[in-house]
Amino acid sequence: MRIVPNHAVLGAQVQEIDLARPLNKETFEALMMALGQHGVLEFPDQDLTTVGLKQFSANFGELWVSPGGRAQDPEHPEVMFLSNMKEDGKPLGLADAGQSWHTDMSYARMIALANVLYGIEVPHDASGTPLGDTQFLNMHKVYEDLPESIKKQLEGKTITHDFNKFWEMMRQRPGSTRPPLGEKEKAARPPVQHPAFLTHPITGKKVLYANPGYAMFVNDMPREQSDELLQYLFEFQTQPEYLYSHQWKKRSVLMWDNIGTTHNAVADYTPEQHRFMKRCQVMATRFYGAQGTAHPIMFKSTGVPA
Secondary structure (H helix, E strand, O other), rough: OOOEOOOOOHHHHHHOOOOOOOOHHHHHHHHHHHHHHOEEEEOOOOOOOHHHHHHHHHOOOEEEOOOOOOOOOOOOOOEEEEEEOOOOOOEEEEEEOOOOOOOOOOOOOOEEEEEEEEEEEOEOOOOOOOEEEEEEEEHHHHHHHHHHHHHHHHOOEEEEEEEHHHHHHHHOOOOOOOOOOOOHHHHHHOOEEEOOEEOOOOOOEEEOOOOOOOEEEEEEOOHHHHHHHHHHHHHHHOOOOEEEEEEEOOEEEEEEEOOEEEEEEEEOOOOOOOOOEEEEEEOOOOHHHOOOOOOOOOOOOOOOOO
């Protein structure tokens, strides 16, 4: 296995590895360290079944099962389908997943460690150029560059995150077919609070944990002041110097850090330009304990969990 950095603000390509084969301890530790260091890992030229994707993803932690039950593999609900394709008039997956800046699972008490996404069909234009990039922001670098005055304002503060905020943002888009969330769905995903700054469980460094998709307000702060501060954070983190845009290739697997990055799926393709991907969400339970507490536990000096 070779890990080749992109020499960009984020990203590395992991070469000469077959994700369908079991990982040994040495390879697992190297990948975990690379995830923290580079934030986004591309594994090109993979041939994975649904079970294979699930088994690879499960090496890194507990896999999430959506309580909504939408676009899941019926036999393996840990695997979700993201697609604009239809079969017999029925959608094969979620067509608009992730199409705005957000951090997966920040709305949950137990946050996500990583996302693993397998590109089976990648949209492209008439010239063959891939469309539908996934963009990422480096939240390690964002924290480092924040003005000290902002860090002091937010030190020790928590931010409320709400799943319904992002859902409603997507529902308001032209052409959206998302229905309003039902009361049971809202009850299954109540608003939660997380620290504005998290200590990353692999790198041991601080990151800003406040994404535009789910962050609602800073707690214990007047709402007007909170709104102004969050707007500042959203604009600050989306500056070009923190951005990496990943161009997809068919049969590649992309794994990214959901604590040290924020991401956005670029929807620059039409319904006739087909996209089909399978996704697993890896939770951070091994680092944060069953209750999803704010402070990571049990990581060695190498950054790899005990």
